[in-house]
Amino acid sequence: MTGTYEIALVGTGGIAGVHAGDVATLGPRARIVAAVDPEADRLDAFADTWSIPHRYRSLDDLLEARSPDLVDLCTPPALHAAQAVECVRRGLAVLCEKPPALSLAEMDEIAAAEAAGGGTFATVFQHRFGSAAASLRGLVGDARIGRPTAAVCHTLWYRPDAYFAPSWRGSWEAEGGGPTMGHGIHQMDLMLSVLGPWQDVTAVAARRFRPTDTEDISAAIVTFESGAVATVVNSLLSPRETSYLRFDFEHATVEVEHLYGYRDDDWRVTPTPEHADAVAAAWADGPAGRPSGHAAQLGAVLDALDDGDVPPVSTADAWSTMELIAAVYASSFTRRPVRRGEIDPDSPFYRRMDGTGAPWMPKGAAT
Incomplete structure (x- = not known):
């Protein structure tokens, strides 16, 4: 692609300011054209600070109105997977703050949506x-x-x-x-x-x-x-x-x-x-x-989009990191070694990182 990439920033909390500042360092390669936040006052304050022209109260509102070149998810972790799925199903490129999802099950949902919709998903591991x-x-x-x-x-x-x-x-x-x-x-x-x-x-x-x-x-x-x-x-x-x-x-x-x-x-x-x-x-x-930093990864993401490639770090790359984290929890809570590939859909640690439940929590707390 030639010209300027249009970025939609979803979420306007503290990390969003870091992203906005780093986008500004990229010069004419990219600009934030839209911001999303359910809190109107916070949204307006953020958009005014960064001179963002379009403002939306929900991701659905954004996606109905615009088709940005890159959706940058700076929302709380529990929202990442559902928002990513909605975007990649529409064929959009997504860059998502860590953690990319709350579980391996959610990572697989994102991967399935990528395959179905043709969009791409990358995690911020700067x-x-x-x-x-x-x-x-x-x-x-x-x-x-x-x-x-x-x-x-x-x-x-x-x-x-x-x-x-x-x-x-x-x-x-x-x-x-x-x-x-x-x-x-x-x-x-x-x-x-x-x-x-x-x-x-x-x-x-x-x-x-x-x-x-x-x-x-x-x-x-x-x-x-x-x-x-x-x-x-x-x-x-x-x-x-x-x-x-x-x-x-x-x-x-x-x-x-x-x-x-x-x-x-x-x-x-x-x-x-x-x-x-x-x-x-x-x-x-x-x-x-x-x-290291967000600006370095953002530059690499735009390079990949220039070349028509999947932006780094891909869903498969992030899956490996998330699998290690799940294995740390599984080993800790079951008190045994865990091998790569062991946490499959039949494992309780596939759908929740606390799996069978943290030992300090009341019995039955994990579902």
Whole structure:
């Protein structure tokens, strides 16, 4: 396509402002032509701030009036699947904030709607799109750094009790899970994008201190098809907040520590002494200068639309990340290892992340 892509932004909460600001950085490639929110005052304030000409109180109203090039879903998680299905059935391209759905069942509903309607669905996993992550993915399988051996994936954040004051926060029905689902999902997705298919997981999850139905901490050991083993910790109880990933290869360790986004300088590469020159040359061969963030992914989405391709991150890509999250919960609540592919439509964890029910909840709470 030539010209300017027209974007409709659905939802005008805090994350929508981030999206709007990043669309503005794209210059003439894209513009927000419509915004949707059921609260009129909030909708008007947002649209006035970002000079958005068309305003709608519902997604249905938008879709009856317009056919945007891209629908950007910035709504609460419980709305994502139904809204995505409605859009892709009409053949539209959708970009959706995380988590893309509340369950694997909902992910399959989105995929079926894509197949039926011809639209496309992509999830916002912006950490894939920084240049350093792209460089690392390009080196997997490169003899200069060797085979992957181990990894660390930690999302150690802090949220006080007051964070959960809104009734929908910390509930399985509205958010689908706690930090495993709503916070650590970004780092786990980046880990999977580097290390490839996972094989099995053994995990624990607990609700220690926060007034929630969901967990406030989880930990997992994940084995990959390559043989690499990763430790994954997701917490909302960590006063020194950090997002930390470490990838050990035969000839080098590659690390990144940040909080909500990284630049090239946040990454560190440590080679073995005998491979120092080769590792340095390999890392220098990769792209540089692009921080992670929504703007980076939005640019990649528009590139895909230019070429007639499915925008990244596709439903299949996001399904793998969601399957790992479901497996963390399933392993935690059944107290046994869970293999990839095991959570099928016959599993209680296919339709709800809490499956048979979190052990700290009243019996029968999960349905």
